[in-house]
Amino acid sequence: MIFVNGYPVKTAQISGFSSLTSTQKQVGEKLEKSRESFYYTSPHQFLFEVVMRTNIVAAANAMRDSGAGFATFVNSRCNPQYWRRTAYGGFLLRSDARPSDAISDIFINGKRYGFECTTAIMIMMYKAILETIGAGMFDQLFNGLLLYSTEHDEDLQIIAVPSGDSLPGDVRYVKNPEHHPNTPQWQGENLIDLGNGQFFGHGIGTGTIGEVIDVLNQKRMPGATVSAFLTAEIIRPNYRLMSEYTRHPIRRLLGGVI
Numbered sequence: 001m002i003f004v005n006g007y008p009v010k011t012a013q014i015s016g017f018s019s020l021t022s023t024q025k026q027v028g029e030k031l032e033k034s035r036e037s038f039y040y041t042s043p044h045q046f047l048f049e050v051v052m053r054t055n056i057v058a059a060a061n062a063m064r065d066s067g068a069g070f071a072t073f074v075n076s077r078c079n080p081q082y083w084r085r086t087a088y089g090g091f092l093l094r095s096d097a098r099p100s101d102a103i104s105d106i107f108i109n110g111k112r113y114g115f116e117c118t119t120a121i122m123i124m125m126y127k128a129i130l131e132t133i134g135a136g137m138f139d140q141l142f143n144g145l146l147l148y149s150t151e152h153d154e155d156l157q158i159i160a161v162p163s164g165d166s167l168p169g170d171v172r173y174v175k176n177p178e179h180h181p182n183t184p185q186w187q188g189e190n191l192i193d194l195g196n197g198q199f200f201g202h203g204i205g206t207g208t209i210g211e212v213i214d215v216l217n218q219k220r221m222p223g224a225t226v227s228a229f230l231t232a233e234i235i236r237p238n239y240r241l242m243s244e245y246t247r248h249p250i251r252r253l254l255g256g257v258i
Helices: 022-033 043-064 099-108 117-133 135-141 209-217 239-245 249-253
Strands: 002-004 007-009 038-040 083-085 091-093 158-161 171-175 188-193 199-201 205-207 234-237
Touching: 002 043, 022 043, 038 043, 043 099, 043 117, 043 188, 043 199, 043 239, 099 117, 099 135, 117 135, 117 188, 117 234, 117 239, 171 209, 188 209, 199 209, 205 209, 234 239
Parallel strands: 002 038
Antiparallel strands: 002 007, 083 091, 158 234, 171 188, 171 234, 188 199, 199 205
8 A cells, every 4th residue: 555645545646657667557556556555755755666666676687687697705706897806705896987887787797797696686776776866876876886795885775674565676585494504505595576476586597486495495405304485574675765866856767758
């Protein structure tokens, strides 16, 4: 259910909604039909969330097709034109590189990169906010990027919801409690909800939750009896706060069509 200024509203009543793409409208309608309540102080906050959620899904699909490899921190790799690989396997933005160019390069020259699934989630989030607010604002906010596990710039505001409806763009986690001790990278898998019953996890690919669980169950220690399972917690950006990053909100989000 959607609330704007304290009142329940339908998506069709929200100014600017009719100008969204069909994919964006589908995301907005999922928010409206959710059992969760989503509160906004302006139509722009709602539109921002819809557009960025759509961009997170697009970033997941783009990463799937980028050729970027799965690698542990020990074996991680990056394009030295934009990033300096740290001793612990992270990627630190070069001082002479634009953040927007560096993030985009991961999706353009993916074969030059290798990283694990938590870093992949942060990369997809950065790509989504870049596409949502534009390169100029992104470069102002995210200069000095470090890509390493769940580490992220404070301007990429992430919140955890104990439970709720899984919606397009949400981050979910499948835990594998009896993973093989020799392969700690398979202790679980971070996933992006693609909104159609499918999820993307870097290193596993696209599939249903059941298919992801089946893959992780093959990575357990001998004699394991506890199945991998989907945890209840949902990770998502704080869309309402991050909506402040757009100076001309509705025009920027809708490509200047209104």
